[in-house]
Amino acid sequence: MVGRSKLTFPLHTDSLKLAEERKWPIVARLKSVITAAETAFASSDPVQAEALRHRLHKDVEGTQFAIHMRATQLEATHGHQAAQAFYDLASGQVTPLDHHADSFAAHHGYRLKSDGDFRRVLGWLSDWLRDSRLPIALEAVSRKVAGGFIAETLTVGRSAKKAGAYLAFLRQYWKWLLEKGHAAENPWSGQTLPASRRPRREAEPDKGKRPFTDEEVSILLSGDGGTVLGDLMRIAALSGMRLEEICQLHVADCQGGLFSVWAGKTDNARRTVPIHSALKEIITRRVEGKKPGDFLIEDLPPLTASRESRSDPAAKRFTRYRRNMKVDERPNGKAKSNVDFHSFRRWFIRKARDARLAGDAGFDEWTLTWVIGHTDTDRPKSLELSQHGYAGQDPEKAKRALVEAVKLPVS
Numbered sequence: 001m002v003g004r005s006k007l008t009f010p011l012h013t014d015s016l017k018l019a020e021e022r023k024w025p026i027v028a029r030l031k032s033v034i035t036a037a038e039t040a041f042a043s044s045d046p047v048q049a050e051a052l053r054h055r056l057h058k059d060v061e062g063t064q065f066a067i068h069m070r071a072t073q074l075e076a077t078h079g080h081q082a083a084q085a086f087y088d089l090a091s092g093q094v095t096p097l098d099h100h101a102d103s104f105a106a107h108h109g110y111r112l113k114s115d116g117d118f119r120r121v122l123g124w125l126s127d128w129l130r131d132s133r134l135p136i137a138l139e140a141v142s143r144k145v146a147g148g149f150i151a152e153t154l155t156v157g158r159s160a161k162k163a164g165a166y167l168a169f170l171r172q173y174w175k176w177l178l179e180k181g182h183a184a185e186n187p188w189s190g191q192t193l194p195a196s197r198r199p200r201r202e203a204e205p206d207k208g209k210r211p212f213t214d215e216e217v218s219i220l221l222s223g224d225g226g227t228v229l230g231d232l233m234r235i236a237a238l239s240g241m242r243l244e245e246i247c248q249l250h251v252a253d254c255q256g257g258l259f260s261v262w263a264g265k266t267d268n269a270r271r272t273v274p275i276h277s278a279l280k281e282i283i284t285r286r287v288e289g290k291k292p293g294d295f296l297i298e299d300l301p302p303l304t305a306s307r308e309s310r311s312d313p314a315a316k317r318f319t320r321y322r323r324n325m326k327v328d329e330r331p332n333g334k335a336k337s338n339v340d341f342h343s344f345r346r347w348f349i350r351k352a353r354d355a356r357l358a359g360d361a362g363f364d365e366w367t368l369t370w371v372i373g374h375t376d377t378d379r380p381k382s383l384e385l386s387q388h389g390y391a392g393q394d395p396e397k398a399k400r401a402l403v404e405a406v407k408l409p410v411s
Contacts, residue, residue, distance in 0.1 A: 229314070
């Protein structure tokens with residue numbers, strides 16, 4: 001791809017120690033050459049791919065003449081603008097917007113969802129530059145251009161929170177480009193989002209994400225969502241576990257009357273949750289005849305490279321089912337509903353709290369943090385010491401009392 005079978009670079013020393021110290025920047029430089037070659041090879045635009053290949057050898061004698069001749073040919077066949085774009089790219093005067101995207105994403109170790117969001121906002125910026133008759137290049141993004149993109153595209157039809165998250169990806173990308181010497185400034189630094197509009201008098205009240213109501217739980221559990229959704233909904237409602245935590249359970253994790261959660265959203269997610277008596281039939285049916293390493297919820301598609309969460313298909317299936325059952329809340333036409341699968345977890349927390357306030361004994365507010373896997377380190381240190389240090393943790397009996405205090409609504 002780079003025209004040579006091996007890439008070499010002199011270190012100008014016969015000292016092994018100095019060579020070790022000097023090699024890492026050189027290795028990084030050679031890797032960037034390989035990445036550039038891969039980008040050229042993978043480009044779906046043949047003219048761009050040709051320009052990127054020329055760019056790899058722009059310092060080789062005769063390359064500039066070849067670039068000039070090819071640009072002249074393109075001007076005759078594709079017009080001046082296409083020829084100028086080719087010449088600027090091939091001679092290294094401009095850099096494609098996504099030229100360093102792979103290296104940046106690898107540097108930050110983005111998970112699949114974050115990587116997808118970063119590529120998405122970079123794609124929107126590319127489309128906006130194209131529509132604005134600007135080069136789709138890093139050099140084209142000035143502070144004025146960045147401000148125009150924010151006002152005309154990034155904030156249109158998106159909440160301030162979502163637009164802010166996408167803006168953060170662009171800031172971080174240019175910050176990295178600046179650190180690595182690929183950019184002269186960060187045009188996104190200091191850019192702010194427009195102030196949120198005050199709600200109109202006729203606007204519907206919107207308090208954000210919430211638990212399901214008892215009526216909504218009854219509707220969802222009484223409908224025909226299929227065995228998988230039926231089991232998932234009941235387990236979530238009577239354990240407070242997150243959807244991905246349930247989907248990651250193995251048969252070995254459902255023994256001795258306990259769910260054993262080994263990994264989750266936070267460090268505190270690692271915990272045991274008593275299996276509610278109303279779930280015993282489901283668990284018995286799902287573990288029968290299986291090996292300890294088999295998934296409890298085995299009837300989900302295998303995990304593919306395009307997703308990182310085993311629960312994604314179940315979440316999408318539940319969303320379709322929930323909407324079909326008319327359980328939805330999107331005030332003022334907002335894109336995402338205030339109720340989702342996580343609302344079962346919210347419902348469980350609320351019902352446990354209500355049971356405690358109604359006088360149910362055998363558990364307290366500490367027990368809830370143990371069951372649902374929330375941190376309790378924000379408690380006053382004296383209370384934490386008395387509860388954890390001196391009294392010690394004997395939560396299993398209390399946890400079971402809390403779980404059993406939550407009852408499914410009667411249809």
